[in-house]
Structure formats: structure tokens, C-alpha cells
Amino acid sequence: MNEKIGIQTIQGGVCAAEGVSASAVTAGIKESGRPDMTLIEFAPPARAAGVYTRNLVCAAPVTLCRERVGKGALRAILVNSGNANACTGKAGMADAHRLCREVAARLKCAEEEIVMSSTGLIGAPLPVDKMVAALDMLVSDLSGDGGAASAEAIMTTDTHPKEYAVSIELPDGTVRLGGMTKGAGMIAPDMATMLAYITTDADVPENILADLLRSATAESFNCVTIDGDMSTNDTVILAATGVSGVKVEGGEALARFEAGLRKVCTELALSILRDGEGVTKVVEIRIEEAADAGEARRAARSVAESLLVKTALFGGLANWGRYFAAAGYSGARVDQERMSLRIGDVRVVEGGAPVPGWEGSLAEVLKRPEYSVVLGLGVGEAKSRFWTTDISYDYVRINADYRT
């Protein structure tokens, strides 16, 4: 289907779209000496939309993004890793404002056209002087080839940079859509922050960008879970430079663009799970026969976040009762005598009772690195999908060690 509508994987990550440049430096925020700041610049300034953590405890830069993104032109996004600037009170907000002001001065634009994100340790003051000192180099190094360096600079404990981009053939021409992300879960030392930046050279009105991002995020980034904890800093920004001159406002162009955006968001979200620390399994949880869409989602999330399910995935266990229990306490209605379960291609439970001989072929499925679990609730026709991971010894080790 993707081939049919002309979506092709391309290189370039967050700089794949025309009009986007990026750069990265080591400012010294991280003790490791790895790159820890990046700047993403849009010329001309972009239209943009954002989706953020729903955590009521949120970091200063998230508050700043909420105030600025989607309210006018976006000239650049500054991102630092190594320090989350969260739980830092009024000083943290002043630091974020100062950094945006300093970037604006160097790019000769209004302060309101700059936003920033931070990820890393919570509750420590941002080393803002070091960061300001790094801005001249960030500005002078901006380049259309900077995507890979930028993706590396937002990493915390990710083992590799995460980028994905596509070209999409629309009726009036080809547009590019690309992005980068960093880990969502098990991000030591303090939080499981997920950051993602997606850019395009399509010409998309701001209100459509916001709708597209909300729906694509709901079915991708918001359907992956490693530990169920919601960060204070989670941020997804979609920015459109319009440089291609190809309008996306409705009809076939909008449908294709939406499919492309969903593809990019899903690939980025799954790349986070696959790189989750200690992860040995990535499992798709599909709920079927739910009473309505909300209950389907609730059941999928409950199963995906169950510690007993996640340890069973790690152990390669056939303890399927854990799936039923997690759906049963999710709040979704179930009909015990009509529930069913399929793991990979093995029918395990039907009509609420085990299918004779289910043990036979299951062991092979449970050894695979990725497989699907389909749980029927037996009450309706609604569906939902989540992706989850196992919980391994390494998960505990990484999250119980300080500053690893």
C-alpha cells in the first residue's frame, strides 16, 4: 500500500526536507564528553505544531514550547541533552528564556521564533554559561547535512541515533518528510524522556499540521510503552518549511501526506522500543472485540504495561493468564466466556478456555525477538494496538544505577 501511494524511504533524517539545517556541538553538559547540544534551523521560518507530555510536572522548556509553537513563525529549535531543566523552579524558566534570546540574537530574529528542549538529569540547574558559549559554533556550523550529527546530540542512553525520512509523491509534486527521536523509557539517570522532531518541505497550514500531528502521535509515540512512566519533558514537534511549494490542504494530497507522517512516526517510535535498554523482545499487543475504542485502548495499555506480562515476555513464558488478568483489571468490559487469545500464529484460548494442544507450537513463537499477541475481549468490535517490550535484568540494573 505504501508503494502504491508513492512513499519512499530516503536519507537525511531531520534535514531531509528542503529548508532545514542542523548542527551539533559538545558544550560539556554531559560528563561523558559526548555531543550534547544541537540547533535545528528553518529558512524560511516554518509553520509548526507540537504535542507534549500530559504530566502536570513539566519542565521549563516544555512550558516555553507550549507558549510559542503553533503561534507564529518558528525559526529554530535548540536541544540539549544531559540536563532536563525540570523541577528547577523559576530559575529554570529564566534559563530557558535566556538561551532562546541568545539564539535569536545570533539568528537576527524575534525571541518568540526560538524554542528549546532539554533531556537528562532532573533537578539540577542548567549550566547555562557553558551553553551560551557554544551557540556561536552551533550557528556557524548549520548545514543541510547536519541531520546525523543532530540525532546523535539528543541521545542520552540510546545506543545509536534514530532517524527516518521519506519522500512522498503528491499530485502536485514530491515532498520530503523526515525526523529524529531519542529514547522513551529506561533513560538513566532520571527520566524516560522521549523527544522527536519531524520536518517537511510541504506547504501545510498550521491548523492542519496540528491535527495531523495529534492523530499520528496518538497511533505511534503514544502506543509504545517500556515502563509506563510519563516524562516531565516529552515533546514532539512537526515543522513545515513549505520550500517545495507543494500544498497539502485536503483531498488526495492530504491523505498521502498523512500516511507518510504516520509511517515516519511509527518507524521512529518502534526504533525507540528496539533500542530500549535491556530490551530483548518487542511485542505488538492487539486488542479486538472491545466494546468501544476507548476501552480497546485501555485494555491494550493495561496489558502492555503489566509487569507480570513483561517479565513473562522476557522469560519466554506461556503464562497467558497474565494477559487475561491485565485486560480484566483495565476497566474495559470483557466477556470471560467469549475471550480469546492468539500468540503469533498459535490459537491459545477460545471461548474463555484453553485450546487443546496449545502448548505444542508456542515455545518457538516465544523465542522470536518480535511477535504479535491478539486478545479478543468478546464484547464488541472495537480494536486497538500497542507495542511493548520485556523487562529484563538489564532494565533493573540500568535504572537502579546512578548516572550510568
Add this chain to the structure above:
Amino acid sequence: MNEKIGIQTIQGGVCAAEGVSASAVTAGIKESGRPDMTLIEFAPPARAAGVYTRNLVCAAPVTLCRERVGKGALRAILVNSGNANACTGKAGMADAHRLCREVAARLKCAEEEIVMSSTGLIGAPLPVDKMVAALDMLVSDLSGDGGAASAEAIMTTDTHPKEYAVSIELPDGTVRLGGMTKGAGMIAPDMATMLAYITTDADVPENILADLLRSATAESFNCVTIDGDMSTNDTVILAATGVSGVKVEGGEALARFEAGLRKVCTELALSILRDGEGVTKVVEIRIEEAADAGEARRAARSVAESLLVKTALFGGLANWGRYFAAAGYSGARVDQERMSLRIGDVRVVEGGAPVPGWEGSLAEVLKRPEYSVVLGLGVGEAKSRFWTTDISYDYVRINADYRT
């Protein structure tokens, strides 16, 4: 305060009250050859109340308890370990009915006066013939000294039996109140079933028993969490023989009895946490300054169940941002700039920002096996309390291994 109102710890567990007998056998349900069936008998038949799992997927014996407990005289409770009789369809319900009928025939009472509980593997048929064969011995061995043997027979992966009993001096005489429980969390191979049976020789009307049990459970068993998973089999039953002749219907007698019941439930609930497999820390989570009681409870539960909090407890980490984040996504209102945190006796955060020098004395607190965390949300005056544990390597090992 407990001394002042005449509550004394006594021996005897579930048989501490007059009119209660118990017995235990090895029926061969468990592969280990350990005791796996117990019978608790009331003479005269007791008044009773029950509280059960809210999981919509529930085991056959839970359905049977819901139908019978509190609806008339209770003559005996049969409990087996090793098999949960859950996800077993209509056959499972027929098995539970048959066992109760067989017990009733031997005790020469109505079938409706007998209930049962099961804990162990999910989705396997109950070995009902073996179990019926063990009933004659269970009945003939009934004894007022059977509490310890009974507490042993309900264990699954618990490392020791869990009993607690008190005598309570009431204005009209002394009553006894005792009980036993088994583990709530990390119970391999399949589920985290919590069972508790509490008996008294006080003379308490059925409607008061139900109210007392509901409120005592809400502040004890329902406030401990190891992995947040809710079992298909959780059951708490409170039974009163009335043999003491001391009425508990209101006033001072009711207040003292309620305090005693809360004490027994809290001691039993904490004994479960302390014996949780892989548990190295038991931590009290206190929420203060919440907008209302519901939000206080929601925040306490969210913090208590956060995987990032629980791995930090294991690692002895000072990563206090995890507490703020978990409260922030709980749904409870918070005022970021007024939030506060105390760990043990160390003031860590006040007014939403770290207290200078907090690191100094914290390391010593974090090494203790038990301590309190007090999180102020800064918006109101409501409070709540949960107890939680750490998540260790052993938690993962135990729950990822089959049939250990």
C-alpha cells in the same frame, strides 16, 4: 494508643477466636509435595463478609464466594493452593460447586454454607478427584490448634506462613480477632494472588461486618503494591462466630473493634510486602496537600507503582525527580512551585526546588530496609498512604522463570 484501648497481640492466627477450627493436608495438587489444602470450620456457623478482586476476569471460586458470603450462615471455608481454578470456563465452576457439596455432606450442613478459594496456576483444570479424596482427613483433623498448619497450606511462593491475632478488651468483655494471609505480588508461576481470612468470636451483625471489612481493607490490603497487577483470585473474608457473647453493634465497642481489625489487616498486609520475592525495601509513600482524598489516593498509588521509583528504591538512588513525575501523571492536581519532598527525615525539596545540601544526609536513609517518603502536592489538605517495595533482579528472575 493501641495499648490504651486494650489491644494485645496473641497467638493462634485464624484459630485465635473461639469457635474456629482448622486443618491442613497434602492432597498432591502441588508438585512440591507441600501442604496444599486447608479447611476452616465455624461452630456455630458464622456471620461473614467478603471483599474480592475487582478484576472482571475472576476465578470460579470468587464467583461462588460472591454468591454465598454474607447471604446467610457460613459453616466452612475450603482453600487450595497450587491451582487457581481461573480461566477454566464452566468446568471450573462445576468443580468448585462439587467440592463445596462434598464438604457439606461431611459436615452435614447445607451446600450454601460452604465456600472455597483457590490460588496457583491459571488455566489448568482443578485435580478435583485428588481433592475430594483428601476431604475426610481434613474434616477429621479439624482442631482449634490448626491455625499454623492452615496458614502454611495456603502458601504458594511465600517463604513463611503469615498469621496475626489480637485480643480486644471491650466494655462488655474480651473478644479475639485473628487471621492469616498469603502473598500479594510476584507469586509465580502465574499470578499475584492475595488471600486473607480473618475470624472473630465477637457477636457482630452481618451489615456491620461488611462495613468494617470494606473500610479496613481499603486502608490496608488495598494500599500495598508490589507490581500493581490485580489477581483474578484476590479474596478477603471476615467471619464472626459470636461465641464470646460480646456484642459489637455501636459506640465504644464498635470503635475499639474497628481499631483492632485495622491493626490485624495492616499487620497482615505489611507481612505480605516484607515477604515479597526479591524485596529488599518496604517504603511508605505518604501524599499530603492533595486537593481531595481521591486525588491523594491516586497520587500515592501512581508513585507506589512507578517502575522508575521502584528501581530507584532498589538502587538506593536519590533520583527524587521520579517521585514528582509519577505524581504529575497520576491525574491528581499539583502546584509545581509549592511541591515538597521529605525522604526519611531529610527535607529534599521545598517550594518546587531542591533544598541546598539535600544530598548530604540522604545516602544513609536510602540504605535502610524501611523508610517513609512524604510528597506534598501543594494544592490542598487531603492525605493518603500506600506502601510499596523495590523491584530487584530477583523480581525479574522469579517472574520470568516458569513454575519456580
